[in-house]
Amino acid sequence: MTLKPSFGADILLCYKIAKDWKRHAEEAFWKFIGKFDFRDFPIDKDLWQKVKNKSRGLKAPGYDVLYCSTENKIVIVGEQNKVSDTSKKLQEILEKARRVLEVERNTVEEQILLGSLEELEFVHSNVKDTVSSVQLSTTTDPPAFKLKGLTEEVGQVRKDISQFQSQLESKPLNQSSYLIDFIKSLDLKKFVQTHFIQKGIKATLVHKQSVELLALKADVKKGEDKIKQLFQEVRIDFTPQQIKVAEGDKRKRFLDELKFDLKSKDEGCRIIEEANQAALIIVGYADIVSDVAKIINSYLDNKKVITQLIPATLRQVDYMESSLSLTELPEVKNKDVTISYIRTASPGLKVSGAAEHIKEAVSAIEDKLSLIQSVIYTYNKPGEATALSKHKAILQVKAKGHGCMLLIKTKEESQGSSRLAKPVSVHEQSNGFNLPI
Structure with missing residues (x-):
């Protein structure tokens, strides 16, 4: 810095202060300069981008905040007390920004692919509580984990997930x-x-x-x-x-x-x-x-066909077949129940049908069978046998009209031997009606 007088050398004032003006000027200058101060804060371009808005916001009357791009530093210049206070504030801003920048510079993103959405959800539910140090998210297409965090921590989480997967086994049902x-x-x-x-x-x-x-x-x-x-x-x-x-x-x-x-x-x-x-x-x-x-x-089981034999005499079998309409019984009709009339050595009625109907059908037929009665009349007076034999057909029709079956046999027919006139036996089989003869 060069000091020069602001007056001409040929004036009287020059002679009065010629000896001391420079010393006084320097003292006054340094006294003025001593009221001010400055501080340098070296930074790089990335850090400046983080703090420039806040740094410029620190400017106020009595001091200034400047960024020197050629020297990569921030300079605070101004009154001493204000420079000191502002330097502390800027230092805090820079420290926070450095930490953020360090995290950003060391933050990585990784993707871990899995075989299916179900596997993704299963692994996630078992590891999510152990990976709080990184940001963990999932995607469905494709099924994958997304890890975001510091390089070292992401690497550790990746190892944890891989270790858990190594403990899994997949088996088809x-x-x-x-x-x-x-x-x-x-x-x-x-x-x-x-x-x-x-x-x-x-x-x-x-x-x-x-x-x-x-x-x-x-x-x-x-x-x-x-x-x-x-x-x-x-x-x-x-x-x-x-x-x-x-x-x-x-x-x-x-x-x-x-x-x-x-x-x-x-x-x-x-x-x-x-x-x-x-x-x-x-x-x-x-x-x-x-x-x-x-x-x-x-x-x-209810549809299974069951066959049941109801024992009966030959005459009962004949009567039930000729005189009773068993198929019209409510327990038989429209129930796919069939009735066969058996005239073998063990005569009777064979009833076949679904298990769900057979019991009721058999019970109804047995009830009818229990009502059948058989009565034998013998006529051996002169002329009775001839009269009965002569009117046999008419008598049988009359019997049927009363719900009965009439059998007329001579003794020869019964024994199959003698030709002589013998007494006639009349067999009456009915369900309770009397047969007038």
Whole structure:
């Protein structure tokens, strides 16, 4: 700095102060300069970008804040006391900005791909509480983790996830295609929560082309056992007789109503009919499958054809066939019950029909049989046999009109031997009516 007088050398004032003016000027100058101060803060361009707005905001009367881009530093210049206070504020701003910048410079983002959404959710639920040091997020397409944080911490979290994955084992469910399709139809998230997580089993179900069990190696057996415990498949094979009796609209209506009832109650069960209608497959939750199988088996048992022989005499058999319309009984009519009249060494009535109707039909026929009575009259006076034989047809018609059956036999016919006129025996068999002769 060069000091020069502000007056000419030829004036009187110059002679008065010539000896001391320079010293006085320097003293006055340094006294003035001594009131001011400055501070330098070396920074780089990235740090300046972080703090420039706040730094410029520190400017005020009595001092200034400057950035020297050529020297990469911030300079505060101004009155001493103000420079000191402002320097402290700027120092705090710079320290915070350096920490932020260091984090940014050391922050990385990584992606870890997984095989399925179910695996992603399963791994995430088991590691999320141990990765608080980094920002952890997930994506569904593709299924992946996104890690964001300091390089060292991201690396550690990546190792933790990899270590957890190494403890997992995936196994296909050893079940039929029918049961696999049923399991696919379930809300697998809800199923896993209810039957695995709440039971302390670290496992999940992965829905791919089939269904796989994904679990910690130590919990694979527990998961498989739980699946076997919960689900069941029952196959009901129809016998040819059951197919014949239960075929048609009746069985279809029964199954349709049963399926509708299961669906409306949201029961965990499915009924599959084979194409040839020779079998039914029931799949679902074991307890429900068991109940449905009992209902269907009960239905089939009721449709099973049962044959029962009702013992009777030959005359009772003849009478019931000729005089009684057993097929019109309410317990027989329209019930697919058949009645055969047996005249072998063990005569009687053979009744066949579905189990659900046979008991009532047999009971009704036995009631009719119990009402039948048989009476024998012998006529041996002169002329009686001839008269009865002569009017045999008329008498039988009259008997039938009274609900009876009349048999007229001579002694020869009964014994099959003598030609002589013998007494006539009249056999009357009825359901309680008297036969006038």
